[in-house]
Amino acid sequence: MKLYHCPQTRAFRALWLLEESGLDFDILPVDIRDEASRADATFRSASPMGKVPALIDGDTKLWDSGAIALHLVDSYPQAGLGPAVGEPGRGSFVQWLMFTNAVFEPALMEKFTNAAVDSSRSGHGSFPQMIEVVENGLQPGPWLMGERFTAADVLVGSSCHFMKLFGAMPDSPPIAAYIERCQSRPAFAAAQAVEAKASAGDE
Template sequence: MLTLYHSPMSRSSRIVTLIEELGAADTVRIVEVGIARQDGTGYRDPANPHPEGKVPALEHDGALILESIAIAQHLCELFPDAGLLPAAATPQRGKCLEWLAWYAGVIEPVVVAKFLNIDDPRFASNFRDWDTAMTRLTGALDGRDWLVGDHYTVADLIVHSLFNWMPDMLPDHHGTKAWHERIAARPAAQNTMARDRAAMEVE
């Protein structure tokens, strides 16, 4: 049995979108839980099994799997027919995993540093700065529609997830903006956004 613990307008929203993209909506049960949010709203929900009260958390036959990237890869491997993760032992699989690791290991800390106005060369030498990170993204999308191969993959979904909520941070680059528009227009992305907004209005 698969259960995803999700809170609207959070990092788990991209996993909800992924579940629909995988055609797994009838297989993965989605349980909405509360979380403590950065603006001081929300609360730590005792129904959430995540040890730090965060989301996403995926329960698979009693095993609890944490961290968006691990959950995304695991789900793609469970539902391979969707084609969102290239086949194992191929160069495309390696590139897809590269982008997932880059998002978690570079973009997450760099965007937090940007919001906190941390401007320290020691930080940048380890994680990059925002402009360097965006140069890598725009370079990958210069003349290409997708990050890996010739179709949409889980790499596009995860890397784009930041811009889904903060489109004003998108680089001023034609290819990257077109990429953003293609992903934001996908039915699964629109459905998640609509459901999350409705849920937040209820709260």
């Protein structure tokens, strides 16, 4: 299994997820900020949009973090990263996977850009609505699926982490505590170590 990775990007989600899985994988560094690197034909065959993360697993090539998460959950159930099809909670689990790209990130980008959006017309609502949904989803906690940590926490948790990192964190004790729980996981620390090496040019 191979992961195209660039530090300080959404590839961190897939990296953290793979660290949580315990599966063997290799990292293929790519600098998506460099036109020549982004245009590399081998990379673009795995990621037509020239974005990361991109995962190669045998003949399967995936270039969306939600799709990568679902693939790993379903293809490697021994990793225990989410309920299988037919298991209780599967629907809610998939909904949280989709929530990150469909709701969290668009709402967060509006926060960054101070865009004026009519939430009644927006497909993803508003930033305050998104925060409220996450806070409610963490009840009773400690994770989105209750006592079980899943790939949904990797996707939502990484977005919460970056929200704090980039100074967009609202006054939300439940989400602040959730971020701390995510950051305390050994796999999160392992992914951060890889990011640090990559940022130093030693990936």
